[in-house]
Amino acid sequence: MMTSKWKQSTAALALAAAAVMGAAGCGSEPADAETMAESATETAMAEPATVRETWDVTMAVYEDTCPTDKHEARQEWLAQILQGVRETREAMNADTAAGPGFYTKAYVLIDDVEEKADRRGQGRLYEIRDMLLEDVKDLNRWIEKHPTS
Structure with a gap:
């Protein structure tokens, strides 16, 4: 039981960090370290994130158009989306x-994303970005049509 609580707290902390980093976005001032730490701690103490909350963070990363011409930035952006898909699972x-x-169809979509990513490898995600992003769009449509509490 202790492991489960720790895992939930860790997931909440990661979610908070992602939300704070995403809030800074391109061209805006990043939050100071103290504000980020306070926000992360508050989120970690809260209830585990719902499917909707977790997915909203993933979609915020998806909708962020920060990737530039730099290959590493695009790879990182796709890796963040992939991590969000895994956290949604x-x-x-x-x-x-x-x-x-209830989640059977969503699991099939997530499996498809993970299988493609694993086959290509973390360092080469951008080569299959169109296929990955199409699957992410399909998962988004499923989540939109099947809200949970």
Whole structure:
């Protein structure tokens, strides 16, 4: 049970960090370290993120057009989206309100994203970005049509 709480707190902390980093975005002033730490701590102490909250962070990264001509920036952007997809699966696994089989189609879409990414390798995600992003759009459409509490 302790491991589960730690995992939830870690996931919440990571979610908070991603949200704060995403809030800084391109061209805006980054938040100071103290504000970021306070926000992350508050989020970590809160309830585990819902599927919707987790997915909203992923979509905020998706909608961020920061990747420039630099290959590393584009790779990192795709890696962040992939991490968000994986965290969304974890949130789905933790959703006790959803009945058995509710997330079956979403899991198939997530499996497809992960399989493509794993086959290509983390350092070469940009080569298959169109396929990955199409799957992310499909998952987004599914999540939009199947809201959970």
